[in-house]
Amino acid sequence: MKVLTGYIVREVVKGSIIALLLLLTLYNLFTFSDQLKDLGKGGYDLKQILIYLSLTSPRMVYELMPSAALLGSLFVVGSMANNREIVAIRAAGLSIFWVIKSIMLAGLVLVILAVLIGEYVAPGCERTAQVLRTSALNDGAMIRSQYGMWLREGNRFVNVRKILDDGSLGDIRIYEIDDRNKLSDITQAEHAQFQGKDQWELQRVTQSKITSNRILAEHQEKLPWQSTIDSDLLKVAVVDSDNLSLYDLFMYIDFLKQNNQKSKIYELAFWSRLVNPFVTFVMLMVSVPFVVGIGRGSSTGARILIGIVIGMTFNILDKVAGNMGLVYDMNPMIVAICPSALMLLAASFAIRKMS
Helix, strand or coil: CHHHHHHHHHHHHHHHHHHHHHHHHHHHHHHHHHHHHHCCCCCCCHHHHHHHHHHHHHHHHHHHHHHHHHHHHHHHHHHHHHCCHHHHHHHCCCCHHHHHHHHHHHHHHHHHHHHHHHHHCHHHHHHHHHHHHHHHHCCCCEEEECCEEEEEECCEEEEEEEECCCCCEEEEEEEEECCCCCEEEEEEEEEEEEEECCEEEEEEEEEEEECCCCEEEEEEEEEEEECCCCHHHHHHHCCCHHHCCHHHHHHHHHHHHHCCCCCHHHHHHHHHHHHHHHHHHHHHHHHHHHHHHCCCCCCHHHHHHHHHHHHHHHHHHHHHHHHHHHHCCCCHHHHHHHHHHHHHHHHHHHHHHHC
8 A cells, every 4th residue: 555655646746746847847938038028128138037037936836836736646647547547446445535645645745845945945036036137127236225225327326215005215315426426416305206117206305416615405396307217126125925935924914014004915925825835735636536537538638638727717716816805805814715715625526426
């Protein structure tokens, strides 16, 4: 029995890893094609794109693991059913539930691998990828410090102290140097609102003109500011749920609640991250009726098609449920759990009917 269990676990894990690599390759090809539109902007060259893809891959490994487990199980266990290996196992006195238990053990291996990557590798890599891409698009003109973000644009140095939830900026300082590398102008603004491509509006502005013998100050309520700095560059300073581990998400949600700020998006991300490992088990459960019962004798292409349809349906259902939960202010925990629970109930019903 241990030999058979080890055989099923080994084959399902191997098949899932192969499916994961294929899915990851496909995803990176689409991402590569999308990134090519920015090729040549600033310092964003082919090398930077390839590094960006490699840094975002750990997050995708974590997200693609449930779909890979589904495809791997459909392919491997389906082939065993076609070769009558499942029939031989059941003829030896082992029940369908023993087969399911062996498949779940393979799922445990995949879940442990996914959690290790998702919690300890992906967040740091994702942060690095964002900084690399956005700074390369702006010729590396970015430094993050305890005094906010420092951006360079030609002979201007911009210091942004606050980035607000609506994407606007607070406490901005713009320093400009002349041809002799001496400070010539300082502009301070309490607030800045993005108006469109390369256009910002500074509000409550103080402009200081520095000469060799005096400083002239002028106050204005509003002032247009033209800047070629990509607004996406500022997103690297905004807390992104993809950049945080489960513990960091929990602490950040607690921080937002203590300061009476909106936290629904991060709560949904937290519960989705918590539920994600169990989705792998759900996908493996879903595969059982198709490979042991309904799918016996079906071709490899048919099983792969079934896996793709089920995976896409689940992802669409999950995204729709998440967006509806945010729009209608539903409980994030219930929203995150419902799609997986419904899929688990459907799989359990099919297995019970089959057995």
